[in-house]
Amino acid sequence: MDSKRIGRRIKAFRKLKGYTQIHFAKELNVSISQIGNVERGTKPVTDELMNQIADVLDIPKEEITME
DSSP states (O other): OOHHHHHHHHHHHHHHHTOOHHHHHHHHTSOHHHHHHHHHTSSOOOHHHHHHHHHHHTSOHHHHHOO
16 A cells, blocks of 8 residues: 555545544544654554544545555
C-alpha cells in the first residue's frame, strides 16, 4: 500500500465528513500530529488504526485502500 495515496484518501474522506484534524484526532483518540503524519503519508497506518478510521468515517476500509 502506498502511504501517501492512502493518506490523501483519508484526508479527502475526512473533509467530506466535515471533520477538522482536531475533531478527527479526538474521535480516534490519537494526537493531531499523528493525523497529520498519516495524511501526509510519512507514517504507515496500522491495521488497528485503519479499522478505527474506517469506523469513524463510516466507510468500508477497502474504500480507503483501493487502488
